[in-house]
Amino acid sequence: MLKLSLLRSCVVGLGLLLATSSWGATEEYGYPIKDKYVATVVGTPTEYMADLPDKIPFKTRRALIFPDRQVPDAFFYDREMLYSVALQRKAAPLIFLIAGTGSSHNGSTNKEMAKAFYQAGFHVVSLSSPTFSNFVISASFTGVPGHAEHDAEDLYRVMEHIHGLLLEVDKLEITGFNLTGYSLGGFNSAYVSKLDEERKSFNFDRVLLINPPVSLYNSISLLDRMAENIPGGIDNFNLFFEDLLRGFGELYKRADSTVDSGNFLYAAYQALDLQDEQLAALIGTAFRLSSGSMVFASDVMTDFGYVKPRGMKLDRYSDLAPFSAVVHRLGFTDYYHEYFYPFYRDYEDAGSRDAFVQSESLTHIQDYLRNTAKISVVSNEDDIILEPGEIDFFHDVFGDRAKIYPYGGHCGNMSYRDNVAHMIDTFTR
Amino acid sequence: MMTKYSKAALLIAVFSMAACSSGPELQMQDYPEPVFSAERVLPADAEARTASAVYDPWSGMNRRIYNFNYHFDRYLFLPAARGYQNVTPDFAEEGVSNFFDNLRDVNTFLNSVLQLSGTKSAQSLGRVAVNTTVGILGLFDAATYFGIPRPEEDFGQTLGYWGTGPGPYLMLPVIGPSSLRDGIGLIPDTMVNSYLKDEIFHEDWVLAASLLDAVSVRSRVTFRYYETGSAFEYDTVRWLWSTKRELDIAK
Numbered sequence: 208m209l210k211l212s213l214l215r216s217c218v219v220g221l222g223l224l225l226a227t228s229s230w231g232a233t234e235e236y237g238y239p240i241k242d243k244y245v246a247t248v249v250g251t252p253t254e255y256m257a258d259l260p261d262k263i264p265f266k267t268r269r270a271l272i273f274p275d276r277q278v279p280d281a282f283f284y285d286r287e288m289l290y291s292v293a294l295q296r297k298a299a300p301l302i303f304l305i306a307g308t309g310s311s312h313n314g315s316t317n318k319e320m321a322k323a324f325y326q327a328g329f330h331v332v333s334l335s336s337p338t339f340s341n342f343v344i345s346a347s348f349t350g351v352p353g354h355a356e357h358d359a360e361d362l363y364r365v366m367e368h369i370h371g372l373l374l375e376v377d378k379l380e381i382t383g384f385n386l387t388g389y390s391l392g393g394f395n396s397a398y399v400s401k402l403d404e405e406r407k408s409f410n411f412d413r414v415l416l417i418n419p420p421v422s423l424y425n426s427i428s429l430l431d432r433m434a435e436n437i438p439g440g441i442d443n444f445n446l447f448f449e450d451l452l453r454g455f456g457e458l459y460k461r462a463d464s465t466v467d468s469g470n471f472l473y474a475a476y477q478a479l480d481l482q483d484e485q486l487a488a489l490i491g492t493a494f495r496l497s498s499g500s501m502v503f504a505s506d507v508m509t510d511f512g513y514v515k516p517r518g519m520k521l522d523r524y525s526d527l528a529p530f531s532a533v534v535h536r537l538g539f540t541d542y543y544h545e546y547f548y549p550f551y552r553d554y555e556d557a558g559s560r561d562a563f564v565q566s567e568s569l570t571h572i573q574d575y576l577r578n579t580a581k582i583s584v585v586s587n588e589d590d591i592i593l594e595p596g597e598i599d600f601f602h603d604v605f606g607d608r609a610k611i612y613p614y615g616g617h618c619g620n621m622s623y624r625d626n627v628a629h630m631i632d633t634f635t636r
Numbered sequence: 637m638m639t640k641y642s643k644a645a646l647l648i649a650v651f652s653m654a655a656c657s658s659g660p661e662l663q664m665q666d667y668p669e670p671v672f673s674a675e676r677v678l679p680a681d682a683e684a685r686t687a688s689a690v691y692d693p694w695s696g697m698n699r700r701i702y703n704f705n706y707h708f709d710r711y712l713f714l715p716a717a718r719g720y721q722n723v724t725p726d727f728a729e730e731g732v733s734n735f736f737d738n739l740r741d742v743n744t745f746l747n748s749v750l751q752l753s754g755t756k757s758a759q760s761l762g763r764v765a766v767n768t769t770v771g772i773l774g775l776f777d778a779a780t781y782f783g784i785p786r787p788e789e790d791f792g793q794t795l796g797y798w799g800t801g802p803g804p805y806l807m808l809p810v811i812g813p814s815s816l817r818d819g820i821g822l823i824p825d826t827m828v829n830s831y832l833k834d835e836i837f838h839e840d841w842v843l844a845a846s847l848l849d850a851v852s853v854r855s856r857v858t859f860r861y862y863e864t865g866s867a868f869e870y871d872t873v874r875w876l877w878s879t880k881r882e883l884d885i886a887k
Binding site for chain 1: 664666667668669670671672673674677678679695696699700703706861862863865866867868870871876879880883
């Protein structure tokens with residue numbers, strides 16, 4: 208026994224020695240999933256996750272952003288904007304988190320990020336994506352989400368409002384401001400930071416963009432194409448979706464109570480033996496479901512007449528299933544061409560369709576990103592929302608401020624312990 | 637005693653009658669056609685490509701109860717649950733929830749027997765035996781510690797096991813999604829549960845115990861009405877809940 212443990216400590220010691228001496232040259236990235244679709248769907252298996260507290264004081268709050276706004280009765284419950292906070296009991300720096308497409312202030316990704324930042328000593332204010340229907344209804348000025356500059360204006364207004372409440376009501380002591388977001392929330396962060404250079408309400412110390420798209424149009428096109436992998440085409444959207452849930456259901460039936468929920472998706476992936484096409488279809492489907500909610504909320508708010516006939520009033524008891532069937536059949540690019548662009552073309556001088564597409568990108572503000580030391584980016588070589596070559600944009604524009612992992616898909620590795628350590632380090636070093 | 641349950645039955649009967657009063661149908665043809673209409677987007681055989689629509693003839697009433705539940709939750713139930721969590725130390729919350737779960741395990745045992753399931757009967761009976769003794773009257777969940785799984789069976793599932801279909805979807809006040817079958821199933825389950833509470837608690841404390849049970853359960857359920865971020869939440873909840881019940885019965 209003694210011999211064995213002695214041997215083991217020798218081996219471990221030797222390993223450590225080798226590891227430290229060769230650090231940098233053969234630095235191995237330990238995130239375990241090498242397939243970009245699997246990583247995107249499954250995320251990080253529990254044993255690879257960063258060690259974070261189970262419970263933090265993460266509380267949902269409500270704010271009335273537009274007191275005079277007449278909210279349609281169908282959305283009576285979304286008059287106030289929902290957000291979450293986790294506040295330190297002492298003076299501390301504050302960080303704003305912005306969720307990704309269609310995600311909420313208390314979605315699992317924002318919650319995990321909140322844990323990490325709270326543990327690191329930050330006041331955390333967690334915001335929904337401007338594409339989350341509650342935000343569209345309660346906090347979007349135009350009611351038509353997805354616009355780089357208008358979304359930034361909306362977020363900024365919300366941040367200022369919450370900041371005021373934290374000072375007046377909570378008497379919070381804040382020593383500095385920081386900003387981060389993942390996916391579309393990363394993209395939003397870049398534009399909010401740029402807006403802050405003019406408005407100067409926060410003068411952010413650090414800003415981190417996590418797996419942002421470079422061009423919105425390129426990314427939504429990629430996501431639309433993924434949904435086309437649905438067997439039998441998009442007409443079978445409902446069947447595919449229900450089949451999928453039924454597959455999960457079968458697993459749920461078989462699963463004993465010992466399978467922890469954190470690894471359920473991984474177990475599901477292994478048991479269902481999904482191929483890349485099916486995984487792509489699943490990802491496309493997930494985005495389509497969230498975009499459907501966003502688009503419908505927007506259509507009701509502006510009465511544009513996209514899927515709901517113009518002038519038709521819906522109340523809180525209306526059966527919305529006919530609209531659900533239609534809106535889930537449509538892609539992001541349908542929204543872009545048939546609603547989003549026409550709306551902004553009439554709302555303000557949005558330029559030609561091509562110029563508009565060009566302007567909805569990080570490329571459009573690359574000079575700002577290149578010359579602003581406080582902004583960094585994290586992405587993955589195999590991020591599925593980036594066109595081939597777009598990853599080079601990060602190397603080129605951010606230089607040393609870009610951390611590009613070899614794999615992880617789209618946000619799949621965000622909870623991996625190295626990624627969390629890097630994320631926190633970005634704001635604390 | 638009996639009046640309590642006949643009241644519940646009466647309540648259900650009233651709901652079924654109120655069901656007729658659903659809102660007016662929306663008439664699409666009275667309005668200009670939107671950019672994307674059903675005719676333009678959906679395939680002709682769309683119905684055939686939509687699997688398993690949940691039978692919801694009482695949709696009008698159900699939506700009104702859904703709406704009521706939101707307000708009940710927001711202004712009464714959730715504040716009570718939050719208050720309870722704020723004043724109660726975590727270990728006491730655990731104890732309370734374990735205690736009432738132990739009573740529910742008795743229901744699971746009875747229903748497992750009715751479903752002729754030896755394994756689940758043994759597991760649930762084992763749990764009650766261990767938790768009531770080693771777990772000090774159910775305050776500690778010793779059974780889970782010893783690795784005894786916790787099946788959950790109710791009378792709705794028992795009816796399902798013997799071939800009763802769910803019947804119309806039914807939104808219950810306070811309790812939430814159900815079906816006619818499962819709503820009826822609640823009656824014997826509640827009778828058993830109330831019988832146990834009557835036996836354990838002094839007469840004056842039975843109501844308080846039941847309220848504590850309800851608040852404790854609500855504080856552990858993360859679902860919030862109208863917070864899923866989907867305008868189609870009513871339909872999604874209906875489908876998910878019905879599917880889950882189907883699976884629970886097969887499990």
